[in-house]
Amino acid sequence: MARIAVDAMGGDFAPRAPIAGALLALGALPPHHQIELIGQTAVIESELDALLRGELAELAHVRDRITIVEAPDVIEMSDKPAAALRRKPNSSMVVGVKRVAEGEAQGFVSAGSTGAQMAISLMVLRLHAGITRPAIGAIFPSAKQPVLVLDVGANVDCAPEELVQFARIGTVYAKALLGRDNPAIGLLSIGEEAEKGNLAVKEAHQRLLGAGLNFLGNVEGRDLPKGACDRGLIDVVVCDGFTGNILLKFYESIGPFLIGMVSKVGQLDPRQVMGSLKQFDVDEYGGSPLLGVRGVSVISHGKSSPKAIKNAISVAVRAWESGMTDEIGRRLAESVPEAPAAPAAPVTGPAK
Template structure:
């Protein structure tokens, strides 16, 4: 749809705080970027928030949506029973050409399901994936998948790598992203059956593949993309979040433990503030939903206005940089690999679960990123 300015449809009812936070995030994004926004949700509630922010005349479009998909709703039920929900209508705006992308802090499984069934997948992509952007010692990196697909085939991992490569180049500005494959050892030949096959396929691809990486390598910044299935990725993501919170609490406890520690804290406020900003999830906005015929950003349910603002900026950057066009080019170059299918017949692979090719979008097993 893109003409002069990217237009982002925002699920105003999503997240733990609904319009009270989403509207403020959208207004902040309008003030700091050249874009348009469409707020989708219950019009009366949205207008009340605009009034409260003294922004009743703000240049925003409102599209009324009476229904709201709650966090506890099963995605498949939401698809069938809540066709007038804010999430579904937001994706329909993209399909109709009225918007270029969607941002939602609502039910992540429903967001994936609505995006999948409304927009469809890019040709050559079997399973859309959620990409997390994590801080490292050097610069942000991409972890994919972080929860959309808990069971994967090797060629799915290759497709994830291709999508994350485009994300790293288009949004993070990395000229030639270094790709690592999550395994239990750095040496070639380490890992389970899925990882070993994916390793061989990635080595033959056009990507800047650096081989296997271990969990301890994620935050060193030595690779720009780490590829894994959604089960492993979600564990890594949640462990990282929990560790960051615990370290922050431990650090605060120690800094306030005694007089001299408190004195030292006064001189370290600037450094502590910068450290807190680097590990704050709000700095990265949300998790891009890659592989759809359109842009989708899934935000944390507890997102504040800052997180929503940054997620809207990310969606606009995707549109401005024509990221999906670049992905289609990558898929064309690696066509033989992304269409790869391997029938497992040997007895040594009998323990490997064989998955159906169609995406199981019931999403009951979709982890909330």
């Protein structure tokens, strides 16, 4: 049984979106799974009652699988990420991450401040030995198969060894959650030749050649929509968080652009077009686990809809059931046998 803690107060559309998403998730998950809604009890109860009396009345039967955990404080988007734990120890985000650290919940999902969730997860869950920074991995649709890209915003600048760590982490993720037997790794650069790229990319390329991974070499931005390069299918693409975040937000704009363009040219109902292009719907993927910490902490977009939260909860369940975080720790320990427990890294990525 998985018990997933959901930040009921996080996100642009909280508390309605996370609470509705939790109900939708329980309606789709097997009956042994449960959800904890973390936040202000009176607010959560009021929203739950309204949803179950109205638009989600058909899900009244899952109400007994929901527990409310009181957390009176709310971390706002304007709060400084590094100070969130210290200044608001009773916030929904801090309480939720602590539930995971204490073994009371198997995963945490939030659409609140990305920077705050990263900082709190690092300080409370800590990093696996052998890793210096965590990464946010996002699933990108392609013509062949979904591609995992990391990092997409946790680290603006990355050293070569950190890019190698991301490749190791991505390999475990692709096996555990995407079902890829021998994930093929690509290093994002401005050309496929080994000498192309900045200093960090060029050195990371050389290190990846001897890392014992299925490394395809450099890949270019044009390879992502294809899901392949001339050396084969791509499962994982590694880059720094500055590049990855720009790429992610560009990708997120493609779906609405294509839907609008095709609808106009073909004089079609946008809803019909959306059905055929649903792989470009960011809500389909829901959220991205913060990879490298000792627990499941899933980061969702600030504008997450109930559908996105529902899918983020499914990601958290699959991450826990697959043992992904433990496997990441094991793989990293094997690659750096003598590595001491790493301290929490500074937050350098963008907050929502």
